[in-house]
Amino acid sequence: MNIIPAIDLLDGRCVRLYQGDYNQAQTFNEDPIAVAQDWVEQGATRLHLVDLDGAKTGQPINYHVIEAIANTINIPVQVGGGLRNREKVATLLNLGVERAILGTVAVENPKLIAELCAEFPGHIAVGIDARNGKVATKGWLETSEVLATDLAEQMAQLGVAAIIYTDIHRDGTLTGPNLEALREIANIVAIPVIASGGVSSITDLLSLLSLEPLGVTDVIVGRAIYTGDINLKEAIQAVGQGRWQDVPPDFGNSTFA
Numbered sequence: 001m002n003i004i005p006a007i008d009l010l011d012g013r014c015v016r017l018y019q020g021d022y023n024q025a026q027t028f029n030e031d032p033i034a035v036a037q038d039w040v041e042q043g044a045t046r047l048h049l050v051d052l053d054g055a056k057t058g059q060p061i062n063y064h065v066i067e068a069i070a071n072t073i074n075i076p077v078q079v080g081g082g083l084r085n086r087e088k089v090a091t092l093l094n095l096g097v098e099r100a101i102l103g104t105v106a107v108e109n110p111k112l113i114a115e116l117c118a119e120f121p122g123h124i125a126v127g128i129d130a131r132n133g134k135v136a137t138k139g140w141l142e143t144s145e146v147l148a149t150d151l152a153e154q155m156a157q158l159g160v161a162a163i164i165y166t167d168i169h170r171d172g173t174l175t176g177p178n179l180e181a182l183r184e185i186a187n188i189v190a191i192p193v194i195a196s197g198g199v200s201s202i203t204d205l206l207s208l209l210s211l212e213p214l215g216v217t218d219v220i221v222g223r224a225i226y227t228g229d230i231n232l233k234e235a236i237q238a239v240g241q242g243r244w245q246d247v248p249p250d251f252g253n254s255t256f257a
Contacts (some may be wrong), residue, residue: 001212002238003205004194005039006222007032007069007079009062010052010236022056028226032121036069039225042233046076046098048164048196048220054082055103059061063095070096078126084109093123101164103127104137106155107146117159118144125194126155127164130181136168148181149188156189163193164220170198177204177219179211186214196220200229202238209242 008015010025014032018024021045029035036047049069053061060066070077080101083089106113106126116124129136130148137144150165163183167178177198183204186193193216195208201224208219224230 001205001209001216001239002218003044003232004046004048004078004218005044005225005232006048006050006196006220007035007039008050008052008222010064012062012065015052017052017056022052024109025052032065033068033072036073037100039232040073043236044075044232046078046218047073049077049079049081051079051081054166055080056082058082058084058104060088060092060168062185063091066092066097067095070218078125080125086112086116086119089120089124093120099123099125099161101125101127106151107135107137110154110158113160114157114158117161121159122161124160124161125164126151126160128152128155128185129166129168131168133181137238145184149184153188156191160191162191162217163189164196166191166196166220167198176200177208182208182211182216183214186211186216189215191215192217194218194220200224202230202235205230205235205239206242209239 013027014029014035015025015027039231049066051060051062066079076098078099078101079092079097083100083102092100104220128148128151131143133148135144135146135151165180170178175198177195182195195216199221225232
């Protein structure tokens with residue numbers, strides 16, 4: 001299982017939100033490029049960037065920072081936030097981004113997802129951000145009536161490369177991942193599932209290893225590595241040394257929603 005550090009961009013700064021609330025944004029660093037370089041030096045093999053301005057407005061805002069990061073580091077970068085048409089996706093991929101992540105448009109225009117998957121095979125992922133099991137859109141500002149499980153199944157059938165599942169109530173809270181919801185998603189789709197939200201310790205990371213054989217291949221970590229609750233280098237070593245065969249199936253069940 002790979003640990004993917006998250007860099008959330010707001011006004012060009014590296015921030016973290018609490019449960020997706022823009023009014024509870026905490027700035028961790030004014031230089032996202034330096035942050036990206038630090039995570040690479042500590043052993044990261046992929047970075048997860050979110051254009052929070054873009055997610056809120058529907059128009060990617062932080063292109064210049066994203067391009068600078070993609071051109072500075074030597075590992076793949078995946079980016080989401082405000083990608084709601086083909087032009088924006090193509091522009092992002094042309095900047096050197098390896099994978100574009102779409103969210104709102106997956107609910108509002110699944111036909112576009114199918115077209116993008118056909119045009120850019122392997123480079124399109126869908127972020128499913130759930131609040132009480134239902135998909136949130138427009139930078140988490142709105143909650144639809146679409147069930148996360150239904151959307152995951154539909155997107156897998158359309159050919160997306162991966163599903164990034166975030167439990168909004170866990171995001172930025174350091175309360176542990178929602179293993180039950182992740183297991184449910186992984187049991188439905190036959191493509192990689194990337195866990196996101198709530199990871200607070202190496203114990204949380206090891207608990208996710210029990211889901212690896214189901215297809216939960218990666219985990220995104222944000223606030224915990226900024227606060228120091230998780231040392232990225234040590235976490236990568238711990239997960240690399242761990243084996244899902246050694247993790248009891250019910251390990252970490254206390255973190256279930």
